[in-house]
Amino acid sequence: MRLPRVKPEHAPHRFGDGTIRLGGVLYGIASEITDDDGCAWAVLNLMDGTRSPAEIAETLHSAFSAVLTRAEAVEIVDTLIASGHVEEAAPGPCAELSPREKDRYSRSKDYFRWVDLHPRDSGWEPQVRLKQARVLVLGLGGTGSHAAWSLAASGVGRLHLVDPDVVELSNLNRQLLYTEADVGRSKADVALARLREVNSDIEITAASATVDGPADLTRLVRGFDVLALCADRPREPDGIQSWANAVCAKAGIPWVSGGYNGPLVSVGVFGPGGPCFACVRAGIPPRPGADYAWPGVTGATAGLSGQLVAYDVVSLVTGLATTPPGYFHGVTLLDPDGHVYARHPARPDCEICS
Known part of the structure; x- marks a missing residue:
């Protein structure tokens, strides 16, 4: 993933005990993270679509160098990207669908991006699978x-x-x-x-x-x-x-x-x-x-x-x-x-x- 950002529908909420919730409980796709030291919260706020995973990990390591190794910082970033609550802010092209098809299925794409817990390159991958x-x-x-x-x-x-x-x-x-x-x-x-x-x-x-x-x-x-x-x-x-x-x-x-x-x-x-x-x-x-x-x-x-x-x-x-x-x-x-x-x-x- 080039420029990860948290999906708006999955905006994180941090509770007083440090627990972070991603996604909506009512929709059956929520995840909870125990985050005593604040590392995960820092990463989620850095995932705004303007930084690469490497840049996020480096920033995290710099801020938490007393408790995190560089490898641990990279692992936290990779884990959160793999959670499915994060999307690509700069999606790549999708040659498999025509402009007409993209217009027709634009609302389907919006739905899939919400519920899909698999990181995708363009966001059109579920629709391409349907076409095939x-x-x-x-x-x-x-x-x-x-x-x-x-x-x-x-x-x-x-x-x-x-x-x-x-x-x-x-x-x-x-x-x-x-x-x-x-x-x-x-x-x-x-x-x-x-x-x-x-x-x-x-x-x-x-x-x-x-x-x-x-x-x-x-x-x-x-x-x-x-x-x-x-x-x-x-x-x-x-x-x-x-x-x-x-x-x-x-x-x-x-x-x-x-x-x-x-x-x-x-x-x-x-x-x-x-x-x-x-x-x-x-x-x-x-x-x-x-x-x-x-x-x-x-x-x-x-x-x-x-x-x-x-x-x-x-x-x-x-x-x-x-x-x-x-x-x-x-x-x-x-x-x-x-x-x-x-x-x-x-x-x-x-x-x-x-």
């Missing part, structure tokens, strides 16, 4: 229509949409890609046309096709980086999520699956590096009557489901995911404290995890 990504969206109903829209708007470079159904009037309370004029038309065809109007800078394709078994799914996921599983048929047990669990594990790609059961909206994130869908699900007590995507849903609950799927796909693609795959999360909308999170270890006898 290939994502398969399977199912274009309540969850899938919202997820597909969000992924297209976010700038996923290659998006393939698959759904066998036609638009029905009862879909229109929640499936935002379709209008009354589309009733009776192929969802895949309509979604393709709508999303190309949303973002003409990416490649979008679609197919009106049914997935009848693991072999069909194996053919579909070939060549993609992530599967956004938004289809709900066939249902579990031994349904399409179980197929995805085995197929994606064999292909070595992550997958995200979302759904809703009345006011409960939840999403699962699975893939290399974490326990599989079957292991996490085995650790969750069965809920009588739970049948995701049926029967009650509104535009809001479907939208939350789809947007959470898109968010997790983007997090996987950009490398901004803070939790390794292998968990369910979501919200229970009628409970103010109803955050859902479930993660269970891999079973020793699991054929997929082992």
Whole structure:
């Protein structure tokens, strides 16, 4: 990093006992530093975008030579830069994105720079990863229509949409890609046309096709980086999520699956590096009557489901995911404290995890 500066959203605060807090506790990205001698506080104030890391370390060593060696000063500077609360004040060029793309995704960049805890050269690296990504969206109903829209708007470079159904009037309370004029038309065809109007800078394709078994799914996921599983048929047990669990594990790609059961909206994130869908699900007590995507849903609950799927796909693609795959999360909308999170270890006898 040439000219480090603390991100404005992560401005440090020093408490009376010498503890320093960076970032916001409410946003889940705060760090606390015990700084009895004031060295870290001095470095953070020197990181204003006008000095190189070497200059900061030298200034720190000069001010604290009684308690710090030069090597220790360099280590403190390097540690704070690596914390993710610091950005490059003089970002380098980004040839991978056109001026039009930089304008389109400028607000995305602002978001990524806030939440990204990896030091970057230009700040555009997460967006470039999205541009290079290939994502398969399977199912274009309540969850899938919202997820597909969000992924297209976010700038996923290659998006393939698959759904066998036609638009029905009862879909229109929640499936935002379709209008009354589309009733009776192929969802895949309509979604393709709508999303190309949303973002003409990416490649979008679609197919009106049914997935009848693991072999069909194996053919579909070939060549993609992530599967956004938004289809709900066939249902579990031994349904399409179980197929995805085995197929994606064999292909070595992550997958995200979302759904809703009345006011409960939840999403699962699975893939290399974490326990599989079957292991996490085995650790969750069965809920009588739970049948995701049926029967009650509104535009809001479907939208939350789809947007959470898109968010997790983007997090996987950009490398901004803070939790390794292998968990369910979501919200229970009628409970103010109803955050859902479930993660269970891999079973020793699991054929997929082992």
